[in-house]
Amino acid sequence: MSRQSIHLRRFRVLFALILVTTAAWAEDPSYSFEPSNLGYLLKTADGRPVFQYMNQVPAGDVLDCESACCLYPYYTPDGVQVGDIGPVDHEHHRGIFFGFVSVSHKSARADFWGWGQWAPRIGRRIENVSVELVSASKDDAVVRVVNTWINGTRQWFSEETEYAVHEGDGFFVFDCRYQFTAKLELTIDQKAFGGLGIRMRSDGEASVHDANGLLALPNTKFNDPTLNWPDPWYRYELKATNGEAFAVTGVSHPSNDPQATWFKLNKNGMLSPSISALQEVDMKPEDKLDLRFRIIVQDETANPEAVQKSIQSYLETRFD
Numbered sequence: 001m002s003r004q005s006i007h008l009r010r011f012r013v014l015f016a017l018i019l020v021t022t023a024a025w026a027e028d029p030s031y032s033f034e035p036s037n038l039g040y041l042l043k044t045a046d047g048r049p050v051f052q053y054m055n056q057v058p059a060g061d062v063l064d065c066e067s068a069c070c071l072y073p074y075y076t077p078d079g080v081q082v083g084d085i086g087p088v089d090h091e092h093h094r095g096i097f098f099g100f101v102s103v104s105h106k107s108a109r110a111d112f113w114g115w116g117q118w119a120p121r122i123g124r125r126i127e128n129v130s131v132e133l134v135s136a137s138k139d140d141a142v143v144r145v146v147n148t149w150i151n152g153t154r155q156w157f158s159e160e161t162e163y164a165v166h167e168g169d170g171f172f173v174f175d176c177r178y179q180f181t182a183k184l185e186l187t188i189d190q191k192a193f194g195g196l197g198i199r200m201r202s203d204g205e206a207s208v209h210d211a212n213g214l215l216a217l218p219n220t221k222f223n224d225p226t227l228n229w230p231d232p233w234y235r236y237e238l239k240a241t242n243g244e245a246f247a248v249t250g251v252s253h254p255s256n257d258p259q260a261t262w263f264k265l266n267k268n269g270m271l272s273p274s275i276s277a278l279q280e281v282d283m284k285p286e287d288k289l290d291l292r293f294r295i296i297v298q299d300e301t302a303n304p305e306a307v308q309k310s311i312q313s314y315l316e317t318r319f320d
Contacts, residue, residue, distance in 0.1 A: 031141035033133035055128035064091035065114035101194030170302030200269030204240035225277035228261035245300035
């Protein structure tokens, strides 16, 4: 065989390998995470939006809060936009967010939720440090966020959060792990709500469900944490006036310490599992909180058995 023939054969083999690799890549794309107008947008491997991590406060009067650092908008697999931001009833609410409503350090107090009724909110803000896609495949993705919680010029908490995302039969699953480190001697004051906030649209007929079906418990009250609901999960369902329908289930993992009880904002689309509803939470400098929640965002056509299996498997999962 001539030298020219050998080179030609090698070239053909190399070209074939390139074609195979390119074809495999094209057939097996991954979740993507790209810059958007106010943060970064996570999309499925086939290009459907999942959520935007918003790390910038929108211009104008869209949001009455110094902090963004939230998931908004977020979607069902069929593309229904679920979350709400700056609604007229609570203009500081912002999709899926985390902010304690009252934290104390000696005589100083701070509201990182954005309400401002129990503690000052001006000058109390959550600033984003970094956002990155740490892993992605055609089936799932993990987004990591680092934030710092500041009162004036002084850091009160550092935060590292991971959102692990996958798709089920008609629903997205967001596994949220929030890790906080106290930078001062802090007390998370006893309040019915605060911490994780799951804000949803309320433009239609809404209902709340638990493991027994339509919820039969009395309404919660913002100033009475003893009325919070005790179960590990609750589901909010909405049939919107424009014909869209969705449901969102929030699940508090049993490893959370303190364990959360649930606050529901009456007549509005807010669920908040509060770890400080049963007692205040004292933290010394460098003490840590490690909190886990599963959020299931589903279309009306989602497989109910698959949703229930997702809830149960999460509750039974043990984390080392």
